[in-house]
Amino acid sequence: MPSAKTIVSTAASVAASAMVIRSIARELVPHELKLFVLMNIRGLFESFSSEITLIIDQFDGLASNQIYRAADIYLGNKISPSTKMFRVSMPEKENKMSISMAKNQEIVDHFDGVKLKWKQVTRQVESTQYVSYTGQSTKMQSEIRYFNLTFHKQHKDKVLNSYFPYILRKSKSAQEENKTLKLYSLNQDHARRFGLDSWHWITFNHPATFDTLAMEAELKKMIIEDLERFVKRKDYYRRVGKAWKRGYLLYGPPGTGKSSLIAAMSNYLNFDIYDLELSAVHSNSELRRVLLSTGNRSILVVEDIDCSLELEDRQAQPTTVNVLKPLRTMQNVRVTPADVGEQLLKNEDPEIALKGLLEFLNAKLIEGCESQAS
CATH class of the missing domain: 1.10.8 (Helicase, Ruva Protein; domain 3)
Structure with a gap:
């Protein structure tokens, strides 16, 4: 049996030989060949793996990735006490906190008997050269974020056809629960012309509810039932070929509760309000652009519509009115x-x-x- 001295001497000799071979390979073997060998070795091992990994980028080109946003919200509610790090934020003007996974953290989720491992990956990348208004040239640092979702390959169909739709539903529900109601007003003409958003907003904190609204009980009941029926029938509207929208005409002198009714409807439905003044819109194309920039599940309020429309001019063109x-x-x-x-x-x-x-x-x-x- 060899002595300990012989074993140590042999091991040192092998290590030295390995370092010499590594140095020679580094100098003589082209980088492309090394990369090719490594990729093939990795592919060989992955072919024997029973797991599959999906990459969910934060952006799809220039547009946001809906799946990433939904997963970020969904996983924020899945953080367990064993999680060591998570991210908490409250944007300006908001009144509710949001929780999400911190950088490069992992979470294990279970769905219908399937184990799913999520990892949030954040990488720093160097952006292009940036010249400030002072003339100084700097390089801005930015981030690339994505999720790695790993699971057994036999569950791919279930993940794509059931798990992802489930995440979308749960995130949508969480968004509605944590939503801060907003009151949007139209931006000035010059702001819209220079490409800024059509709307600016403030937090909507109106206290009116149907419980506090002074209204006949039967009329109040009819409005509430009508709102509930409308919200539940989005798919029905699509089936019959109708746009999913509902219109109300409120009229009466100031102080009769029109604004309070709108606020009560907003608080009841958890819908944002867009306050549109038609006199600030000067063309049909501009009106179309403004309306398209409103968010889903919102209330569009057009106040004093009888004062905003040039009825005499419109009567002179019956083809535009007599639809x-x-x-x-x-x-x-x-x-x-x-x-x-x-x-x-x-x-x-x-x-x-x-x-x-x-x-x-x-x-x-x-x-x-x-x-x-x-």
């Missing part, structure tokens, strides 16, 4: 296609919807008869 010609059942009875559609959308059951439409038309007929008699 829906009313159907006349008899003199003094006017029913528009919009009225018919409104009645049919009140219930998903065809028989109940048609019955409601007939009752509506009958009420209009009686109203017209009484108007003629007087």
Whole structure:
């Protein structure tokens, strides 16, 4: 049996030989060949691995990646007491904190019996040269963020078809619960012309609710039921080919509660408010751009619409106004296609919807008869 001295001497000789071989390989073997060998070795080991890893980048080109944003919100609610680091933030003007994974942290999640390992990866990258307004040239540091999601390869279909939709639903629910209501106002003309956002916002803290609103009980109940029915029927609107929107016309002198009703609706639905003054919009294309920049699940308020429209000019161009010609059942009875559609959308059951439409038309007929008699 060799002595300890012999073993140590042999090990030292082997280590020295390995270092010599490594030095020779570093000098003589091209970098491309080394990279090729390493990639093939790595690919060989990965081919025997039972796991698969999905990379979820923060951005998809210049646009935000919806899956990344949803995962960031979802995982923020999954942080356990064993997590050593997490990120807490509260943007300016917001009143609720948000929690998310810290840089390069890992979390294990379980879904329908599947174990999923998440890792938040953040890498510093050097951006292009930047010249400040003082003329000094500097290089700005920026970050690339993405998630690595690792799981057994046999669960790929379940992850893509069930787990990701589940994350999207849960993150959307969390966003609604933690949402800070905002009141948006239109930016000035010069700001919009120079490419700034169409809207600026402040936190909306109006105290009005349906509980505090002075309104007839039956009318209040009717409005609440109508709002709930509208929110629940987004898919139904899509099936029948209607835009998912709801309109209310509020009229009356100042102080009668129009603004309070809007605030109560916003607090009840958890919808932001966009306050649009039509006199600040000067063309149809600008109005279209402003409307397209509003967010989903929001309330668009057009105040004093009768004072904002140039009715005399519009009457001079009947083709721009007479879009829906009313159907006349008899003199003094006017029913528009919009009225018919409104009645049919009140219930998903065809028989109940048609019955409601007939009752509506009958009420209009009686109203017209009484108007003629007087």
